[in-house]
Amino acid sequence: MAIASIEKLTVQLARLPGVGRKTAQRFAYYLLAVPEEQAFELADSIRDARTNVHRCPVCGTFTDLDLCEICTDPKRTDAVICVVCDPKDVMVMEKTREFNGRYHVLNGALSPMSGIGPKDLRIGELMERCESGKVKEVILATNPDVEGEATAAYIAKLLKAKGITATRIAHGVPIGGNLEYTDEVTLAKALEGRRVL
Amino acid sequence: MAIASIEKLTVQLARLPGVGRKTAQRFAYYLLAVPEEQAFELADSIRDARTNVHRCPVCGTFTDLDLCEICTDPKRTDAVICVVCDPKDVMVMEKTREFNGRYHVLNGALSPMSGIGPKDLRIGELMERCESGKVKEVILATNPDVEGEATAAYIAKLLKAKGITATRIAHGVPIGGNLEYTDEVTLAKALEGRRVL
Numbered sequence: 001m002a003i004a005s006i007e008k009l010t011v012q013l014a015r016l017p018g019v020g021r022k023t024a025q026r027f028a029y030y031l032l033a034v035p036e037e038q039a040f041e042l043a044d045s046i047r048d049a050r051t052n053v054h055r056c057p058v059c060g061t062f063t064d065l066d067l068c069e070i071c072t073d074p075k076r077t078d079a080v081i082c083v084v085c086d087p088k089d090v091m092v093m094e095k096t097r098e099f100n101g102r103y104h105v106l107n108g109a110l111s112p113m114s115g116i117g118p119k120d121l122r123i124g125e126l127m128e129r130c131e132s133g134k135v136k137e138v139i140l141a142t143n144p145d146v147e148g149e150a151t152a153a154y155i156a157k158l159l160k161a162k163g164i165t166a167t168r169i170a171h172g173v174p175i176g177g178n179l180e181y182t183d184e185v186t187l188a189k190a191l192e193g194r195r196v197l
Numbered sequence: 198m199a200i201a202s203i204e205k206l207t208v209q210l211a212r213l214p215g216v217g218r219k220t221a222q223r224f225a226y227y228l229l230a231v232p233e234e235q236a237f238e239l240a241d242s243i244r245d246a247r248t249n250v251h252r253c254p255v256c257g258t259f260t261d262l263d264l265c266e267i268c269t270d271p272k273r274t275d276a277v278i279c280v281v282c283d284p285k286d287v288m289v290m291e292k293t294r295e296f297n298g299r300y301h302v303l304n305g306a307l308s309p310m311s312g313i314g315p316k317d318l319r320i321g322e323l324m325e326r327c328e329s330g331k332v333k334e335v336i337l338a339t340n341p342d343v344e345g346e347a348t349a350a351y352i353a354k355l356l357k358a359k360g361i362t363a364t365r366i367a368h369g370v371p372i373g374g375n376l377e378y379t380d381e382v383t384l385a386k387a388l389e390g391r392r393v394l
Binding site for chain 2 (some may be wrong): 028031032036044062078087
């Protein structure tokens with residue numbers, strides 16, 4: 001009863017992040033049941049996205065232009081670069097509407113366990129951008145996990161040697177959160193990072 | 198910062214069942230980050246599945262043949278037809294390896310609230326199949342919800358008029374389940390359907 005085309009589609013869908021075989025099967029049967037145009041539209045969207053979108057050669061985020069809109073925006077300051085691990089982190093940061101500098105995507109974080117060293121990340125490119133003399137501050141917005149912290153510490157050291165201020169985004173209790181449900185490590189960081197009102 | 202191709206892909210992915218905008222965005226960025234071949238493979242799988250797979254004209258399940266393997270299998274009996282709502286229910290039933298008859302997919306269940314009446318389902322086709330004289334029993338394996346029960350009751354009435362036995366799959370405590378966590382309605386059905394040991 002196994003139909004090769006359905007099985008192949010299920011296997012491909014199961015490669016999506018967080019999607020197991022059962023969910024993939026559900027997606028596959030859904031795509032077979034919807035009007036043909038809708039399924040084809042999804043297939044075309046995937047092809048189009050991969051054909052039109054590439055990495056910005058300066059900051060490393062996704063763009064359909066030669067240089068991304070953020071890198072070419074004259075209203076943004078060159079004095080501050082925000083360093084993130086992934087292109088999607090750029091989108092998340094932009095949603096805050098609080099940042100008016102440029103970005104730099106590392107494409108991951110240092111992880112000796114997975115064999116990811118400084119040369120596998122876009123750290124060299126970041127250092128080159130810092131050579132211009134325009135950059136005054138680099139905000140390290142890597143994830144607050146072991147790899148992210150290690151990456152931030154590593155880059156901060158390199159920047160210090162160049163006389164550029166390296167800052168780290170604050171760790172603490174999330175807004176709308178609840179002290180009772182905040183883990184001890186976060187709470188300890190929130191205490192450590194307390195500010196005078 | 199909104200890139201048209203990514204936005205379009207996100208919208209298309211968000212149409213998958215159980216996928217919200219955030220998960221769709223995660224999928225989209227994942228598909229942009231993986232090797233191009235992998236993304237194209239998914240796009241092609243969707244196209245291939247929609248091109249190769251269609252409904253079996255007899256039972257209504259998905260197949261890449263003229264008639265599905267179950268309808269043409271000479272080792273299966275024509276005396277019993279198992280009626281299900283969806284093509285994927287056929288796959289689920291087949292996994293039990295306990296059923297040796299044929300299937301009939303209704304393509305949904307009766308739902309006056311959504312305007313789905315008997316003519317919108319493959320009930321007429323089921324009745325035609327029952328005309329052959331070979332069918333002795335029809336197992337109604339629609340879902341155990343309001344619509345599924347109503348559909349089963351409706352078909353059972355039609356079959357009775359033809360002198361064909363209509364049976365309903367048992368409702369009760371799932372194997373591996375726990376009485377404590379079983380809802381009252383299921384437990385009441387389990388009591389009602391008790392059998393002599």
